[in-house]
Amino acid sequence: MSWAQALGLNRPDRIRQTILLCVAALFLGYQGINAFVPNADMILATRVLAAGFYMALLYVYGSDAWLALKTATPKRSDFLVVGIWIGFASHFWQDVYSIVYRLAPSEWLLNAEIISPGVLLSAIAVVLHVSAPGAVDGTVPRRNRIALGAGVGFAMLLVGLLLVTRPDIRPFVDGLRPWIGDFWHTGGLPQSIHG
Structure with missing residues (x-):
């Protein structure tokens, strides 16, 4: 059995399976690192x-x-x-x-x-x-x-x-900060590197 068969990538719904596999890998990889990195x-x-x-x-x-x-x-x-x-x-x-x-x-x-x-x-x-x-x-x-x-x-x-x-949409955007700013509260790099 190939790895594609094991992951179900050979089934007719391969597009959905490929998307789910990518989302899972990227989400888990990102969150695993994001918890410790600014x-x-x-x-x-x-x-x-x-x-x-x-x-x-x-x-x-x-x-x-x-x-x-x-x-x-x-x-x-x-x-x-x-x-x-x-x-x-x-x-x-x-x-x-x-x-x-x-x-x-x-x-x-x-x-x-x-x-x-x-x-x-x-x-x-x-x-x-x-x-x-x-x-x-x-x-x-x-x-x-x-x-x-x-x-x-x-x-x-x-x-x-x-x-x-x-x-001036700054007040609206600033109101979103608690929701989209920094999920893990890892802080940030020195100001010279922010963009």
Whole structure:
């Protein structure tokens, strides 16, 4: 019996089993370390770990994404492949930025121009995913450009509202601190490393 069979990963519900196995391993590993390590270190560690996962995906999908980009008549699934690659490139970019900021916090770095392009890559990934209806088995994703338009419209409205009103949500966020701040009360690193 293989380890996959022992864990039940060969059953028809393999997606759910894989997710549950990942959640269990990550949760137990994280909490086992988090009970003794300050939050700042844990956040830095999770960012580095996630960046490693993203690098693996970028490598695995890289050649297929490049071939899809070069083809004159891409298949609908090519849109998904390139969208996946670009979406995770965005996540990787944001994690690298977060790691750099946590190791060298600085006011100018918090508002650096380099942040926005990395974030906006994910918007390109979404457009590629939504613009390829039926790419998987002729049914997934469903055609729903109305949802894309509504989402973009709502986001633009919210951007305008936030830029005009500049609400101070600090009291609300500070009220959440006991619930999301530091579950194990492990404290933190010296101020120079916080981000």
